[in-house]
Structure formats: C-alpha cells, structure tokens
Amino acid sequence: SGGALLVLDLHGEDGTAPDAAVLAEVRRRLRAGCGPHDLVARVGDTEYAVLTDLGPVLAYALGTRLLAALVEPYRRAGAVVRLAVGVGLAETTGGEPEDVFRQAGLARRRAVQLGRDRVEWYDAYLEEQLVRRLDLERELPGAVARGELDLVYQPVVALVDRMPVGTEALLRWRSPALGTVLPTELLPVAADLDLLGEVGWWVVDRACRQLAAWSEGGRELWMAVNVTPRELAAPDFVARTATALAAYDVPPERLVVEVAEPAVGAELSTVVARLAGLRSLGVRTALDDFRAEHASLAQLRRLPIDLLKVGPHLVAPGADGQRPLIDVVANLGDRLGVEVVVEGLESDGQVAGARRAGCRYGQGFALARPATAERVEAWFEEYPSASR
Structure with a gap:
C-alpha cells in the first residue's frame, strides 16, 4: 500500500540544538499536526520521523503543514526561540524500511543544503547528485599535489x-x-x-x-x-x-x-x-x-x-x-x-x-x-x- 516517510531536522538559528522544553513543544506540535494513524518517533537528537499512509500529494501537504507549525517561534523564560527546519520525504512503496529511511534522510539533507525551512522529495537524480558531491569532496583534497x-x-x-x-x-x-x-x-x-x-x-x-x-x-x-x-x-x-x-x-x-x-x-x-x-x-x-x-x-x-x-x-x-x-x-x-x-x-x-x-x-x-x-x-x- 502507498504511504510516505517524513524525516524532520531541527536546529536553533545559531546552529545549537534546542533544549528539552523546546523539544517538548516540538513533540506537541508534531502530534497536533499529524493524523490519528500517523506514527511519530524521535530518531536522533534533533531528528523526528513521521510515517503516514497518505499518498504523495497529501503527504507533501502534511510536510508543509508540519514545517509551518515548527518554524513558529517558541516562547520560554521570557525569550523567543526560533528553529530552522528541513523536511525530507520518501515514498514507502516497494522499498525495504532501511532504504526508505535512507532516502528520506537524503531528501532532508537536500532540504537543509538548499537553505532550511523547505520540504524536499527524494528522487533517484537527487541521490546521484549527492553521491557525486561526496565523490568530489573525497577526491579534491590533494588534486593539486x-x-x-x-x-x-x-x-x-x-x-x-x-x-x-x-x-x-x-x-x-x-x-x-x-x-x-x-x-x-x-x-x-x-x-x-x-x-x-x-x-x-x-x-x-x-x-x-x-x-x-x-x-x-x-x-x-x-x-x-x-x-x-x-x-x-x-x-x-x-x-x-x-x-x-x-x-x-x-x-x-x-x-x-x-x-x-x-x-x-x-x-x-x-x-x-x-x-x-x-x-x-x-x-x-x-x-x-x-x-x-x-x-x-x-x-x-x-x-x-x-x-x-x-x-x-x-x-x-x-x-x-x-x-x-x-x-x-x-x-x-x-x-x-x-x-x-x-x-x-x-x-x-x-x-x-x-x-x-x-x-x-x-x-x-x-x-x-x-x-x-x-x-x-x-x-x-x-x-x-x-x-x-
């Protein structure tokens, strides 16, 4: 059956990780934005995954909605905290779970590379580009010598x-x-x-x-x-x-x-x-x-x-x-x-x-x-x- 995996990456505007109070509010906003059948899990210090059975169009709309909710300012202890958010999406059809997770992660990396506060789909061309980029980064040091x-x-x-x-x-x-x-x-x-x-x-x-x-x-x-x-x-x-x-x-x-x-x-x-x-x-x-x-x-x-x-x-x-x-x-x-x-x-x-x-x-x-x-x-x- 169709469905999608969303991987969300969150960072403070100065690059620091958000504290526990902000993360608690993040979880609340994620739950509020997701449907009753969507699964929400924390998969890293500042990463969350959402598994949904929605088709591509609605899954993208969900990603956009969650992005909008998560970039709203967080008020705590008299201060205002803002988070930068990147969302990667991959379709779950026909792929092994680890492949789908890797693909959504690549799309998230792409979203962050392109300037945060974006939703990006995984596609094979994107993977080619990222692999090419990693190859270039590996080979260029020492090319002059x-x-x-x-x-x-x-x-x-x-x-x-x-x-x-x-x-x-x-x-x-x-x-x-x-x-x-x-x-x-x-x-x-x-x-x-x-x-x-x-x-x-x-x-x-x-x-x-x-x-x-x-x-x-x-x-x-x-x-x-x-x-x-x-x-x-x-x-x-x-x-x-x-x-x-x-x-x-x-x-x-x-x-x-x-x-x-x-x-x-x-x-x-x-x-x-x-x-x-x-x-x-x-x-x-x-x-x-x-x-x-x-x-x-x-x-x-x-x-x-x-x-x-x-x-x-x-x-x-x-x-x-x-x-x-x-x-x-x-x-x-x-x-x-x-x-x-x-x-x-x-x-x-x-x-x-x-x-x-x-x-x-x-x-x-x-x-x-x-x-x-x-x-x-x-x-x-x-x-x-x-x-x-």
Whole structure:
C-alpha cells in the first residue's frame, strides 16, 4: 500500500540544538499536526520521523503543514526561540524500511543544503547528485599535489580584424576517478572544503608560466584568470600575484584578473580595494558576466576595471525595435575608459552585432574554442603578425 516517510531536522538559528522544553513543544506540535494513524518517533537528537499512509500529494501537504507549525517561534523564560527546519520525504512503496529511511534522510539533507525551512522529495537524480558531491569532496583534497589540475585557453580576438589579442585561462580538473570536472562543479566544492586559495594560486602560477612561454615566442598576448571575491579578499592576494609575475618575468599588464559581477555584491568594498591594488602593480582588471541592470550600471562607476565582459544576449535587438543594450554598454564603456569584450559569441550574426556596436574584443565558439596550450599555439600560427 502507498504511504510516505517524513524525516524532520531541527536546529536553533545559531546552529545549537534546542533544549528539552523546546523539544517538548516540538513533540506537541508534531502530534497536533499529524493524523490519528500517523506514527511519530524521535530518531536522533534533533531528528523526528513521521510515517503516514497518505499518498504523495497529501503527504507533501502534511510536510508543509508540519514545517509551518515548527518554524513558529517558541516562547520560554521570557525569550523567543526560533528553529530552522528541513523536511525530507520518501515514498514507502516497494522499498525495504532501511532504504526508505535512507532516502528520506537524503531528501532532508537536500532540504537543509538548499537553505532550511523547505520540504524536499527524494528522487533517484537527487541521490546521484549527492553521491557525486561526496565523490568530489573525497577526491579534491590533494588534486593539486597529484598534478590533476589543467588549464585550457580560449582566445580573445580583436573584432575588426579577428587577430588574437589574448586568452582566457579556464580550469579543468582531470580526475582519474571522476573524469573531467568543470569549474561550475569544482569551485563550490573547493569553497566548502576551504581549498579555493590553493586551487586559485595554482591557476595564477600556471597562467603566468604559460604567458612567459608565449612571450618568448614574441607574442604579446594578455592572459585572463578568473577569481572569486573570496579569493580576492585574502590579505596577501596582491602581494602573491606580484610574486608570481616576478617569478616568470611577466609584464604585469599582460595579466588580467577577472571577477564575476553577480558575485561582487556584498564584497564590493573589499573587491574595489583589491582591484585597485592589482592595478597599482600594473595588472589589468575585468568585470565578468556584466548584466547591465540599473544597480550594476551604478556599481560600475565605483569599480576600478579596465575590461568589461558581457554576454551575447546584450547584442540582440531590444523590444519594440529599440536599439540593442550593447549600444548603451559600449557607450558607457567609452565614457568610463573601459574596453568591452563580448563573450559567448556563437554565431556570425552575434559577432557582427558586437562589432557594429563598437565593441573592440570578442570571444566564443564562433571565433575559437577553448583548447590546450599546444592547440592554441597552432591556431596562433595561422596569424603570423599576431605579436602586437
């Protein structure tokens, strides 16, 4: 017969476990919220399980109802206590009890990961994701020491003549156990394990080394590396960058440090200070993933940057035949003395639109794909006069 298991996780807002008086009230609210045939049990210090014979829709409604009851404030001894609650649900049909309990536990873990005060169903995809995440957490420590990290490079070209002017270094983790892992998956795990600094310094060092090798061949290209606001916030970021440049004898203006706009928000003053510090070394700075909303336009005036990187969506014509947003951004770039790079260009039409708007630089599959250093070098050879 159908039914569901709900697993509820409770914590004080400061992460501490609730005391006995609060837990007694929790039990009372759970009993009041459940039906007469539902079984309620405490399965851990701050975990409860509810077994119900309700079908999926009603079981989810029960989870939502219990969540609402449990997040209401608890008044005791003149103080107000609030709890953060995560609820995981798994269907009981056809599974062994321990499997169902494990599945509901995984769903509860997911609910907590996504920011508490949520109800999440178990599904097989969720389990795959969590297992993948655990694999990444197990394998990433030591990946730098084992030589598993790698950079690929995507050329940046001048739109007027399609000559290469620089490259963007893109991180890849070639894990023997997990295959190739991209930054979108790698960086959140590195942040959680406090390995961002180690990974980030490897990238800066390797990028400077590659830049030095290309410079010896007479190519005056720039190299862009991506950093997170958290990496930038490290007090020694500017000094360590200077050390890497000196170690490989790279002219500072050949290095471009990119930070993504959506991530800057809360860290604005630190980011401004660090970017200014980098520019005082002669390093160039870029704001990546610029969204051209009102708030970001205002922020742009405060940020000490040399390059502004925007997506191809800004090149599309505006609604009601209005001019494309890229015209506005290119205009603003001119006024602020900032060069615009349009990234993610995937069609000749987008390349033409970016060029028409007066943007100097572009990158994307329509121009050149990311590739190993050797392949990029071979691609450069087709442009004999690209040493400028």
